[in-house]
Amino acid sequence: MPTINSLYQHFLNYPTICTDTRSITKDCLFFALKGENFDANSFAMQALTNGAAYVIIDNPEYLKNDRCILVPDVLSALQDLARYHRSTLNIPVIGLTGSNGKTTTKELVNAVLSEKYKTFATKGNLNNHIGVPLSLLSIDANVEIAVIEMGANHQKEIEFLCSIAQPTHGLITNIGMAHLDGFGGFEGVKKGKAELYAYLKNNHGTAFINRDNHYLLEMAAATSLNKVIYYGTAPGNQVSGALLKTDPFLELSWTGQKGSHQTQTNLTGSYNFENILAAICLGEFFELQARQINDGLSGYQPRNNRSQLTRTEKNTVICDFYNANPSSMTAALANINALTSNHKVAIIGDMFELGKESPEQHRLIISEAEKTNVETLVFIGKDFYEAKGQHRGHFFQTPSEAQSFLEKTALSDCLILLKGSRGMALERLLPYL
Numbered sequence: 001m002p003t004i005n006s007l008y009q010h011f012l013n014y015p016t017i018c019t020d021t022r023s024i025t026k027d028c029l030f031f032a033l034k035g036e037n038f039d040a041n042s043f044a045m046q047a048l049t050n051g052a053a054y055v056i057i058d059n060p061e062y063l064k065n066d067r068c069i070l071v072p073d074v075l076s077a078l079q080d081l082a083r084y085h086r087s088t089l090n091i092p093v094i095g096l097t098g099s100n101g102k103t104t105t106k107e108l109v110n111a112v113l114s115e116k117y118k119t120f121a122t123k124g125n126l127n128n129h130i131g132v133p134l135s136l137l138s139i140d141a142n143v144e145i146a147v148i149e150m151g152a153n154h155q156k157e158i159e160f161l162c163s164i165a166q167p168t169h170g171l172i173t174n175i176g177m178a179h180l181d182g183f184g185g186f187e188g189v190k191k192g193k194a195e196l197y198a199y200l201k202n203n204h205g206t207a208f209i210n211r212d213n214h215y216l217l218e219m220a221a222a223t224s225l226n227k228v229i230y231y232g233t234a235p236g237n238q239v240s241g242a243l244l245k246t247d248p249f250l251e252l253s254w255t256g257q258k259g260s261h262q263t264q265t266n267l268t269g270s271y272n273f274e275n276i277l278a279a280i281c282l283g284e285f286f287e288l289q290a291r292q293i294n295d296g297l298s299g300y301q302p303r304n305n306r307s308q309l310t311r312t313e314k315n316t317v318i319c320d321f322y323n324a325n326p327s328s329m330t331a332a333l334a335n336i337n338a339l340t341s342n343h344k345v346a347i348i349g350d351m352f353e354l355g356k357e358s359p360e361q362h363r364l365i366i367s368e369a370e371k372t373n374v375e376t377l378v379f380i381g382k383d384f385y386e387a388k389g390q391h392r393g394h395f396f397q398t399p400s401e402a403q404s405f406l407e408k409t410a411l412s413d414c415l416i417l418l419k420g421s422r423g424m425a426l427e428r429l430l431p432y433l
C-alpha cells in the first residue's frame with residue numbers, strides 16, 4: 001500500500017484529479033469512487049486508456065499494471081491526499097458554512113477578494129466529503145487566499161471537513177431550519193454548525209460573525225472564541241451596514257475602518273443583505289480598498305438559480321428554485337411581499353429533509369404565504385398538498401399538474417417567485433411563465 005508521501009509525489013507530478021471516465025483529463029490521477037450505480041474500480045483500465053496517468057483503486061481484482069495504485073479505501077485516500085495538500089499550503093483558508101446563503105456568500109467573498117488577490121473558491125457547491133477534497137486539490141501554488149464552502153446534513157460532518165480544509169478563518173452565514181432530519185432538529189443544526197467555531201478556537205483561527213444573529217453569538221460564547229471580527233447593522237462593528245434599496249436589486253451603505261461607502265448589487269432579496277455584509281467584512285479584513293470591495297460586489301451577477309431575477313417574454317420571475325427550507329422560504333416570501341408589482345404570484349414546491357417536522361413546517365409556510373400580499377399562490381408537492389386544509393391557493397401534487405394549470409392561466413405582467421427543493425426541479429415550469 002502506498003504511503004501518503006508517495007501518493008503526494010504522484011499528485012505533484014499529475015496535479016489534476018478526475019473521478020469520472022466520461023470527462024477525463026489527460027495525465028490526471030483517477031480516483032475510483034463508488035456511487036449508487038457503479039463502482040468506478042471497474043472503469044480503472046478505461047481511465048488509463050483515456051489518458052489518466054494513474055488510477056487509485058481499492059479492489060485488488062483491478063490491479064492490472066504498475067499504473068494502478070491500490071489503497072484500502074479510495075474515498076479516504078482522496079480525503080487524506082486533500083488534507084496533506086492543504087497542510088503544505090501556507091495561505092489563509094476561509095471555511096464557510098451555514099444553513100442558508102453559503103454559495104452566495106462564497107461567490108460574493110470570492111468576487112471581492114479576487115479584486116486584490118489570486119483566489120480559489122469552491123466551484124458551484126461542491127461542498128461535501130467529496131467536494132471539499134476535490135476543491136482543496138484544485139488549489140495551486142499561485143493561490144493567495146482560498147474560500148472553501150462546507151455543507152453538512154448531520155453532526156460531526158463540519159468537524160470532519162475542517163480536519164481536511166484546516167480553515168484559518170471561518171464564517172457561519174446563519175442558522176436555519178434546514179436538514180432538520182439529519183441534524184435532529186434546530187438545536188442539532190446549531191450544534192453541527194458550531195463545529196466550525198470549535199475548530200477555529202482550537203486552532204487559533206479567526207471567526208467572522210454577524211452580530212445581529214443571536215444564535216451565532218450564543219454559539220460563539222459557548223465556544224469561548226477568542227479571535228472574532230463582527231459585522232452587522234449597529235455601529236461599532238468592523239463593518240456596519242444598512243439597506244438603502246431593495247426593489248428590485250439591493251443597494252446598501254456601509255461603514256468600515258476608513259469611512260462610509262455605498263454599494264450597488266445585482267442581487268434581489270433582502271436576505272442577501274447579510275451575505276453582502278459578510279463579503280464586505282472579509283474585504284476590509286484582508287485590507288482591500290473600498291473601491292475594490294464595491295467593484296467586486298457590483299460585478300457579481302448571480303447565474304445559479306439563487307435570487308436570480310429573470311425576465312421572460314411575459315413576466316418577471318425570481319428564479320430561486322435551487323433549493324428550499326422553511327427559513328429560506330420565509331425569507332423569499334417576505335421578499336416578494338416587499339417588492340412592487342401589479343400582480344404577484346408565488347409558485348412554491350415542497351421542502352425536503354425536514355423529517356418529522358415536515359407536516360408542521362409545510363403548514364406554517366402556507367400560513368406565511370397567505371399573510372403576504374401575493375394574490376396568486378400555487379403550492380406544489382405531496383407535503384403541501386397534505387397540509388392544504390381550507391387555505392387559500394391552488395394545490396397540486398406534482399409539477400406536471402401545476403404545469404396544466406399554468407398553461408391554462410397564461411400569466412402575464414406578473415412578478416413570480418419560483419422556489420422549491422432541488423428534488424422538485426421547479427425549473428421545468430419556467431417555460432410556462
Ligand SMILES: CC(=O)N[C@H]1[C@@H](OP(=O)(O)OP(=O)(O)OC[C@H]2O[C@@H](n3ccc(=O)[nH]c3=O)[C@H](O)[C@@H]2O)O[C@H](CO)[C@@H](O)[C@@H]1O[C@H](C)C(=O)N[C@@H](C)C(=O)N[C@H](CCC(=O)N[C@@H](CCC[C@@H](N)C(=O)O)C(=O)O)C(=O)O
Nearest residue numbers: 019020021033035036037038040126127128130131151152
Ligand atoms: C461518487 C460520485 O461522484 N457521485 C456522483 C454520482 O453519483 P452516483 O451515485 O450516481 O454515482 P455512480 O454510481 O453513477 O458512479 C460512481 C462513480 O463512477 C464514476 N463513473 C460512472 C460511470 C462511468 O461511465 N464512469 C465513471 O467514472 C462516477 O463519476 C462516480 O465517481 O453522480 C451524481 C449525479 O451527477 C452526483 O450527484 C454524485 O455526486 C456525489 C453526490 C457528490 O457527493 N459529489 C460531490 C462532488 C459534491 O460536493 N456534490 C455537491 C453536493 C453537495 C450537497 O448536496 N451538499 C449538501 C450538504 C452536504 C450533505 C452531505 N452529507 C452529502 O450527503 O452530500 C448541501 O445542502 O449543500 C453537488 O453535486 O453540488
Ligand SMILES: Nc1ncnc2c1ncn2[C@@H]1O[C@H](COP(=O)(O)OP(=O)(O)OP(=O)(O)O)[C@@H](O)[C@H]1O
Nearest residue numbers: 099100101102103104125271306307320323328331
Ligand atoms: N442569508 C440568507 N437567509 C435566508 N435565506 C437565504 C440567505 N441567502 C440565501 N438564501 C436562500 O437560500 C437559497 C440558496 O442560496 P445558496 O445556494 O447561497 O445557499 P446555500 O446555503 O449554499 O445552499 P446549498 O448548501 O444547498 O448550496 C437562495 O436561493 C435563497 O432563497
Ligand SMILES: C[C@@H](N)C(=O)N[C@H](C)C(=O)O
Nearest residue numbers: 323324352353421422423
Ligand atoms: C441540494 C442540496 N444542496 C440541498 O440544498 N438540499 C435541500 C434539501 C433542497 O434541495 O432544498
